[in-house]
Amino acid sequence: MPTSRRNFLKCSAAAATLQSLPGFAFQPDEKRCDELWYRKPAERWLEALPIGNGRMGAMIFGGVELERIALSESTAWSGAPETGVVNPGALPHLQEIRELLFAGKYVEARSLCEKYLLAHPKNFGTNLPLPELTLSFEHSGRADNYRRSLNLEEATAQVSYRSGEAVFTREVIASHPDDVIALRLGCSKAAKISFDLGFRATKLPHSIKSMGRNVLVLEGKAFETMHSTGRDGVSFQIHVQAIPDGGSIRSGDSSLHVEAADSVTILVAIATSFGGKRPDEICTRALQTAAQKSYAQLRKAHIADHAQLYSRVALDLGKTDASLRMKPTDERRSQMAAGSTDPELLALFFQYGRYLTIAGSRADSPLPLALQGIWNDGLASSMGWTDDFHLDINTQQNYWAAEVCNLGECQTPLFKLIEGLRVSGRTTAREMYGAPGWVTHTVTNAWGYTAPGWGTGWGLYVTAGVWIALQLWQHYTFNPDEAFLRASVYPVLREAAEFFLAYMVPEPKHGWLVTGPSDSPENWYKTPSGDQAAESMGNTCDRAFVYALYSMCIQSSETLNVDADFWEQLMEARAKVPPFQIGRHGRLQEWLEDFEDASPNHRHTSHLVALYPLSEISPRRTPELARAAEVTLDRRIHAPNWEQSEWGRANLAAYYARLLKGDAALDALTGLVARAADDNLLTFSSSGVAGADQNIFAIDGNTAGAAAMAEMLLQSQDGEIVLLPALPTAWPEGSVRGLCARGGYEVSLQWGNGRLRGASILSRIGGSVPVRYGERTTTIHLQAGRTARLSPSSFQTVAG
Template sequence: MSGLELWYDRPAERWFEALPIGNGRIGGMVYGGVGTETIRLSESTAWSGAPSTTDVSPTALENLPRVRQLLFDGQAAEAQRLAEKHLTGRPTAFGTNLPLPRLRLDLPGGEVSEYRRSLDLVDGIVRVAYRQNGVHFVREVLASNPHGVLAVRLGADRPGAISCTAGLDDSVFPGICTTDGTAVMFRGQAVESLHSNGKQGTTVEIRARVEAEGGTVSRTGETVTVTGADAVVILVTIVTDWGGAFSIDRFDTIRAAHVGDHRALMGRVELELGPPVALPTDVRRERLARGERDDDLVALYFQYGRYLTMAGSRADSPLPLALQGVWNDGRASAMGWSNDFHLDINTQQNYWAAESGNLAECHAPLVRFVQRLAEAGRDTARTMYGADGWVAHTVTNAWGYSAPGSGIGWGLNVTGGIWIALQLWEHYEYQPDERYLRDEAYPVLREAALFMLSYLVPEPTHGWLVPGPAESPENWYLAPDGTPCSVAMGTTADRVFAEAILRICGQAAAILDVDADLRSRVEAARARLSPLRIGRHGQLQEWLEDYDEPDPAHRHTAHLVAVFPERQITPRRDPELARAAAVTIERRQQAAGWEQTEWVEANFAAFYARLLDGDRALTHVTRLIGDASEANLLSYSAGGIAGAPENIYSFDGNSGGAGAIAEMLLQSDGEEIELLPALPSQWRDGSVRGLRARGGFTVDLAWRDGKLHEVRIQADAGARTRVRYRDAVINFTGGQIHFAA
């Protein structure tokens, strides 16, 4: 895995040039400065807000039947007005993840040469090296999961050459900076007034312990200064109400444990797509954006998505990846979005690289989070819908918010909870384990299915069972009278998730040999669901009726979940519907003002991979890297779209892009593994090692001149499947298979 690094020939001047490190809870953005080193700190549980029991509209349940009837009667505008008044959420202490103070190191200034700043993806270490006044300085920064610390070491090739002043400053929420011995400390409370009430939030305590080898150490009220040391180590620990500990150990011990732990996960997968390019990463990205080819940069981006997944979500993480992972640029939390958990694709997309990218452990915090969300969502299902089971909508927070969002047009996504619950099934599909299915996944999936069974109602014209009222997030349609509306019955996305949760609940119950009556109920309901339909433009219909949109260039294509992550439309089984899905994508892109942004590019790449069109998939991967990712390759939501006043970092493009690339090389559905299903024509030669497939398989592939050259498949105990390459299919009954052309 040599050469897996991002590197630059100058320090970062802004957040989108800094390099990310993380241990699954603590995040750091390292700038690599010469006169001043800045490390922007964040932590996944540094949340404003608090749990609340008053989020559901008290008039929702009594008005639900009226909204449904109005929609069935064709009175969409009146239904919209009533839904906005009675069905939206009422959050009072929702909150947001907030950025923490920065660690600032003031260093001697002066001219430098031979500067190099890098992030080694293999070791998970940021390195800064330069020559100044005849001395070669080397800095290493890492975030250790085993020790729970962020660690910095400053070294030089001349004794006594290290001097620096350390402090914690620039906090966005109230707190006090002090010193204690050789440690700089910050204690505050993560409160703010935009997304919460300005009074409630997590208590945060940061301790940056400064250790010097040689030299002298002194302190003021808020800083610690080291003069004339051979080396300096700074250990940053963060404790909140959610936990954490102040850890002390030698840097060499921390580093060795970190590297061993990091490599054990990162080294599982290797990808080669082209020769390396010996240029700084920001230069390579700019060249790709101009249309110059760099297949190795695509491979680097894939591995970067895996790196960020494991840096932001580990088995012991208290919370899963939020909108910005565990890194917080302060922008999402300072605007209407909130740096929270979006359940209408973004949080799901955050984990697209986990299972196929051989990082199953990274899924664990999301599994626990959904379990807690299901507990909170039971009350919402009962009080808002009079329904069994549990429900969650468009957004949620650290406290398990499950009511609709506060605004119409986006907040009434009734299947957001089902969508995120499918991640628990995906984890089982890749790592079949009946204990996990019985004890952790099935209770959540079962109650999500019970909600859907309660929520489905017969549509009067055909007798189809349809869910609603709900929105197709976050799009609108033109009602027959020309009124823009968002609330509808039987949106295609809700139909897809109804089919998914009922099917999966039935499968899981059959595997566990439980709930025979429930299995009968879900099969009967599945048989009555509305069909997927093709509209007059040749597109896949987004709604039960063939409506047009007031904004044909809208970024959301929620109905295409039938293609990905679901497989309710596949090119081989459903060629007409697959073509309709492709028409939908084409119409979106061709409309004036198409809202190109990071998660959309990753989403379209995944769609085209499932549609077996590798060249178009690669086009969107390339756009994701060149047009929707920054100098440090972090993806962003473009300013001017979805209310963003400027480019705002969003984790989902990095993870989603990595997942889409994996999907281009390997696809699986639990019954069949397909090799190189969407290989782009320009990737003539390459190889990948260690991808995972559903059913419990690890796959290595190599191809030459655009054709499969060699494959190795290792099965977990007792696993069986079919293996497809183009039109050739063989049965694989377990153990290991090796084929070489």
């Protein structure tokens, strides 16, 4: 949705040029606000509202008599670094397993993979939810005019209601500049605010003490026994300080009591021992610094810090019917599920994905977004999955929106994680495969885990490191900087390529170089004998990423003018990877052989990564392969009992955007919001999928959904900027400001009657680039900081 006029006046140079372009004015609707709101308190975690500062998170329930604030912190991990995790039987049996797979003895190979290749870590760990902070209020009478909201533009969670003659207000922020969570309680009547402040019960070992009259300290250990020893994990502390205006305050052994205050500010600091830090010192310093400022000062700095990221992009997809747009968010989502059209809710969902990226991942965050971001509902961490970093699509999806949605610096903590994997992955490459370079598999943790997982069908995904390292390359292509390429990107990619050059082997039929044994993420095939297997040689997903890896290294070598001999090795090896194959039913083959799916309704479609996030398959350049990809999608989603998942629906929208199928992309997006997001618009992995017995929050649907929406409006993967490539018919009017294109460009667009009205393209670094609209193109030439203004008449050349 469009920003307020206040933020709009602060917009980028690109937007300023749009205002001056005749017939093209991006005019925000001042009556609209990027806000989720509700008429009642949250009763479930998936109704509460998230705030975060890139490290600390909180879910605000907004209760009248009892306020619950579910706390979390990105480094609150159980477990510890481990050595000796690689199965000692891996390297001695690797060749035997390969020979069995080449000979078609899939069941025998599966047995050996399970016995000799899987790892069995004892201390993998998981991110854990922290104790909830509670405020028990003394209210008499019922609460009227209740309203609970999350303002995305300001990153503020608010509650207001009337009780008797008094109007109570509550606001919560997670301040990045001041490194505290701050609550402000207010009332229209004096001396009306009274409450007890404490913590809910938790399974984590902990103790609580008061310090003076107004500070509560919880000290604990992130220990659990499902994913670790029960004796390993970080230490953490939570310090809470209450500062009342008027009234009185006293402390008990494990609580604070505020009586008859006019207003109250509550400051929360959280820290862990992760990385050798001292949580007591961090919390004490944060509270001391924040307590010297007024809440108004904390709020002002918080909003300014958030806005410099959030206000870069604005989106208008047209107006929702007035009778629907005035309803609270949960009712609008329910009506969308019943078939209503609500473009403003979809625009809000787009900005929500950006908001969550900002709230969960800042340039100085110690860890990147995990499966649940920086928030934690206690469900993923108590399942076999763990709340970790899944590298077979989920962590990648967490950051798909970052570059195109103008939040590139939010990827910085992910880059630090990748560098750590590069270091620890050298040991796994050497011990497991006898190869140089580095490798990682399906899952990792805060401790740099790179060995395979502990289950067949998912644990042996060998190109996971290439997929996650693709985020480094994406950052470079959106922000071309040779220094970054030389120092941060190429070293990671080069070492990964060294591994695959040594690891891949020729298959006997054609001499193609293939990976294996490896999984095509989490999917199984039927063997010719009717059995089921997952591990194979040369699956399509691996093939796509190895080809991309070699191509990225080749381009880097040319750009940096280094490693001529290595360039020749890569060129030779790349020429020997298998071609994509179209198999039975006209679909893209997932495996080297044309196997039938063991589960035709499976949620993963990893063999289509060449369509998105890669771009080797394209409806313009490779139409036959693009059609095979579309057939694959059609057969998968129309199979009985398709395993719908939040990330799968988001991925589907991105696929269809790349196929230039705007209406199909919108159908997938609508299904994501209506059927895989809850009342707070957080997306979830559905009950019954991947072993879950209830819906479990996963942030990837929110972030990847935003990325897919951007992909519908702007693409740049093929060396040209494409405007409105997959605009659905249901969005005939609209505008977007501030999306990013590869090559260092910011793009703003307006359209009407389903057609482009105007575009503004700002070059950050200068250069020339073709721009496409439909079947026509033009080429723009810009100096750094200059803007090109385009109208439909600018496109004169018929595209080839």
